[in-house]
Amino acid sequence: MGDASWLVKSEPNTYSFETLVGDGRTVWDGVRNHAAALHLKAMQVGDQVFFYHSQEGLAVVGIAEVIRTAFPDPSDPTGRFVAVELAPVRPLQSPVTLVRMKASPTLADMAMLRQGRLSVSPVRPEEWREILRLSETA
DNA sequence: GCCAACGTTGGC
DNA sequence: GCCAACGTTGGC
Numbered sequence: 082m083g084d085a086s087w088l089v090k091s092e093p094n095t096y097s098f099e100t101l102v103g104d105g106r107t108v109w110d111g112v113r114n115h116a117a118a119l120h121l122k123a124m125q126v127g128d129q130v131f132f133y134h135s136q137e138g139l140a141v142v143g144i145a146e147v148i149r150t151a152f153p154d155p156s157d158p159t160g161r162f163v164a165v166e167l168a169p170v171r172p173l174q175s176p177v178t179l180v181r182m183k184a185s186p187t188l189a190d191m192a193m194l195r196q197g198r199l200s201v202s203p204v205r206p207e208e209w210r211e212i213l214r215l216s217e218t219a
Numbered sequence: 220g221c222c223a224a225c226g227t228t229g230g231c
Numbered sequence: 232g233c234c235a236a237c238g239t240t241g242g243c
Contacts, residue, residue: 113227135228197228197229198238
């Protein structure tokens, strides 16, 4: 467990990485897309998760961790979708912007770049390392 | 079960 | 604010 890594998007106006740091943990609910929900279901405790700010910021800003695997989303009256729980790990040394991600050949096939609207997506090991590297070479 | 219309997301 | 991508809905 804890071998895979992921990326989640959030509008900082709605829920920012700083808010997650302040909260200590949060229920990641409200996902209403089946492809994204499949990724939520595949998450294991200990999996690392890049936290991306959409709409404003447009950058990966921090790392979170899965602390509870998928369970029925309390905010979904139909009972079809799931939520997980996330806890903050650390902010990135410097945010990695979408512009820089698009410029990196290593990230050309990244799921979140290929399918723009996907709010939860898998991150390959080499993609994880590349984004970390970029965050340390601002 | 198809497909047009519509709504939402999210980058620009 | 606009628009492209894409998922969902509803008429047939």
